[in-house]
Amino acid sequence: MSESAAITLGLAAMEAKTNADLLLASLRAVLPFAESRAEGMDCCADENEGVAMAFPESEEAARTAASARAAADKAIAAVDAAKALLASLDG
Structure with a gap:
């Protein structure tokens, strides 16, 4: 290998x-912000699920709760994956 190739x-x-x-x-x-945001989304999903249980006849409340839960679960999974990635690279 030439010297210039080695340098390159x-x-x-x-x-x-x-x-x-x-x-x-x-x-x-960004991980602390993402973790905080995921926790907030989880709380909102809990609240939406409470509303859906309080109004079982409301299909809209059920859809909103399901959507909020799915989004919160994705955010939590992303944070967990980022933490695992950092741990694997640090360790």
Whole structure:
């Protein structure tokens, strides 16, 4: 391998590591906000489910509750996945 090819590969590796470090730093920075937002969505889903139980004849309340629960569950799963990713990369 020529010296210039080795330098090019070295620079590419440094750039990839820098990009990975920036990505991880960004993920760590937004994770607390995402976790807080997911918790808020979970509370809203609980409230919507309470309304749906209070008004069992309301199909709209049931749809809203189901939609809110699905969104909250996705947000919680995304936060859990981000935490697992960070833990696997840190450990």
